[in-house]
Amino acid sequence: MHLIFSTPLSIYLYDLTKARLSTLTTGMGEYSGISWDNSAIYLAHSNIDNASLKTEQDYRNSNKGYVRSYSNNGHFIISNGLSMPHQILSDSLGRLLITNTGHNCILVTEIEKKKQSVCKLNDIDCEVINGIKVGDHFNSLYELNDSLYIVAHNNNRKSVIWELDLSSLKVKKTYDTQAEWAHNIFICEHGMIICDSRNGSLYEIISGETVWKADEPFVITRGLAANDDYIFVGRSEYGNRLSRRWSDGGFWILDRKTLKTLNLVKFKKTGCVNELRLINSKDDCHNAPLIGMEEIKHIISIPPFNNMRKKFGYLNYKFKSMMTKNKK
Numbered sequence: 001m002h003l004i005f006s007t008p009l010s011i012y013l014y015d016l017t018k019a020r021l022s023t024l025t026t027g028m029g030e031y032s033g034i035s036w037d038n039s040a041i042y043l044a045h046s047n048i049d050n051a052s053l054k055t056e057q058d059y060r061n062s063n064k065g066y067v068r069s070y071s072n073n074g075h076f077i078i079s080n081g082l083s084m085p086h087q088i089l090s091d092s093l094g095r096l097l098i099t100n101t102g103h104n105c106i107l108v109t110e111i112e113k114k115k116q117s118v119c120k121l122n123d124i125d126c127e128v129i130n131g132i133k134v135g136d137h138f139n140s141l142y143e144l145n146d147s148l149y150i151v152a153h154n155n156n157r158k159s160v161i162w163e164l165d166l167s168s169l170k171v172k173k174t175y176d177t178q179a180e181w182a183h184n185i186f187i188c189e190h191g192m193i194i195c196d197s198r199n200g201s202l203y204e205i206i207s208g209e210t211v212w213k214a215d216e217p218f219v220i221t222r223g224l225a226a227n228d229d230y231i232f233v234g235r236s237e238y239g240n241r242l243s244r245r246w247s248d249g250g251f252w253i254l255d256r257k258t259l260k261t262l263n264l265v266k267f268k269k270t271g272c273v274n275e276l277r278l279i280n281s282k283d284d285c286h287n288a289p290l291i292g293m294e295e296i297k298h299i300i301s302i303p304p305f306n307n308m309r310k311k312f313g314y315l316n317y318k319f320k321s322m323m324t325k326n327k328k
Helices: 056-060 293-299 306-327
Strands: 002-006 010-015 020-026 031-036 041-045 065-071 074-082 088-090 095-100 105-110 115-119 138-144 147-152 160-165 171-176 183-188 191-196 201-204 209-213 219-226 230-237 249-255 261-267 275-279
Touching: 002 031, 002 249, 002 293, 010 031, 020 293, 031 095, 031 275, 041 088, 041 293, 065 293, 074 095, 074 105, 088 138, 095 138, 105 138, 138 183, 147 183, 183 219, 191 209, 191 219, 230 261, 230 275
Parallel strands: 031 088, 219 275
Antiparallel strands: 002 010, 002 275, 010 020, 031 041, 041 065, 065 074, 088 095, 095 105, 105 115, 138 147, 147 160, 160 171, 183 191, 191 201, 201 209, 219 230, 230 249, 249 261
16 A cells, blocks of 8 residues: 655655655656546646745736646646646546636546636635735545535635535535635545644534644644545645745554554655545545556656755755845
8 A cells, every 4th residue: 555645846655564755756846736537647736936926916927837647648738827736636527626726716627528617616816916815725625425525725714615516516515614724625434524734633624623633733734545444644844835845744644443643654855745645545535546556657757866956956945044044
């Protein structure tokens, strides 16, 4: 059993049996969403330095992101013009759903028909307007039965969950929460669970209760995967968009029945965890077919001198951080 996860600079694979981490691809960041169907694996890229996004004009000019498919037939961009895409989902109706976060909407791509449409949930069309973060910051997608659930991080406001009819994408209901900077959603025997990211915890929406909390301070929960026995919770550290590239990542393993922490796996300088999926195993957080290493090999791409590039990138980050401190 393996976990595949994205960070700003790379996509990694972690062998849960051998406790071994390997880099699958790097050099086309920033990486975010991961999904697949029976024909291809899909990766979302912002194709921009997310740390550069500050003003309304920055966001309006940031539509350089794309989703690329990887398969036996090669790799192709199937959707572009995206602004800071987050989670993506290949749904049961054959569509690829993309959180086009910077433009505050969901992009619906019908790959076979080569057709795209936009699902707008309100009139806001940009993350920042007139210097204020007004966007819902839609970042996560989850399918269950005939519903699509969308997580609205909501920036400095309390997070909200939107429930849509899966087929028509009409709004059925919204759920207010006390969570902050929320990501991911998983409906299971413990209720409607989301990552209360700012508070480093898991939060149940209906009861308003925190059902699990990390035992270390200044960490963010982002990324969920689950099978019959375990729940995997992505671990990131507090920091600005620049430090997110080089901070320590990792994940917690929880006992699914008790929600007790069984293990914490940390990775040095991988960057924050943006997405987390199970392969070689069913993943109740991701309605997708089982895939294995034969499919994963299609995304493997390590540029020459990668270790040297990483060292140079890290030194450049440390230099920029030092200069920022000196200015203060």
